[in-house]
Amino acid sequence: METAIDLFAGLGGNSEGARQVGVRVVWAANHSRPAVDTHAENHPEAIHVCQDLHQANWSKVPSSDIIIASPACTGHTNARGKDKPHHDIARSTASAVVDAVEFHRPPFFLVENVPEFAKWVRYQTWCASMHALGYALSPVIWDAADCGVPQHRKRILIIGTRSKHPIQLVAPSRPHRPVSEIIDFNAGTWSPIDRPGRSPKTLSRVRAGRRQFGDRFVMPYYGSGSGLTGRSLDRPLGTITTRARWAVVDGDRMRMLTTAxxxxxxxxxxxxxxxxxxxxxxxxxxxxxxxPLAAYAIDAIRKAA
Known part of the structure; x- marks a missing residue:
């Protein structure tokens, strides 16, 4: 396995994972211009296209050993809160992967999404389309923390192979990395915890975290999960979302996690x-x-094939 194309490439997590295991991404596409520009800065060797992949002319896309795709998850994930998952244009992005696979018939493909993707009403139809194209499917749910990422982040990975039977992948089992490894207590913009206007819910979370973990811990600034008790610095972080969610508490001060x-x-x-x-x-x-999750998956495919 030497080359890949990356659909819904976004920031480039899949492309970076491929590069880390020696697979060269030759083409990458996304509908968002900022995402494409950022991906191009980090992966200048690839051809970049900014477009709706439903409109792609796959004859102009290079063939590769593996197609990697992360179709939109917003139509599936419960992280949408009150706006629960429903049928929308985001869900239908997965059909573009079928189109690409049908045209190119690569030896392998890898699709990543939230676990709720498998509950999609059209999931079985989507799988049947891949079966009709001659692919055996190996769906697994892995946690990025088991791949050495200092964050718990479960994702479904659907591996397609042109084989009679699905391949058997070895699940990742690396030691979990604590969130303390990524926090720089000398960085960021800190503010006093007890300041005017601080939300009572935030103060309640801080008090609960102090009782459980002492002076230093992380906690979600909003939402559920570890919201009532905070989270020990000795564990991986909870899932990072598209909004600034995680705060770090250090004694009588706190701040949100930095971009770095x-x-x-x-x-x-x-x-x-x-x-x-x-x-x-x-x-x-x-x-x-x-x-690291993408890298582990691609390497596992290569070893199992």
């Missing part, structure tokens, strides 16, 4: 170039697939 810390929490290398706008950078990070 979120980048490290996603498993991107420190030299990876991000947009200067912090909000945009975090949005891209929250939408990305952690490079």
């Amino acid at each position: 810390e979120n980048c490290a929490g996603m498993g991107f290398p420190a030299h990876y170039r991000l947009p200067a706008n912090g909000t945009l950078a975090l949005h891209m990070l929250g939408n990305a697939n952690p490079p």
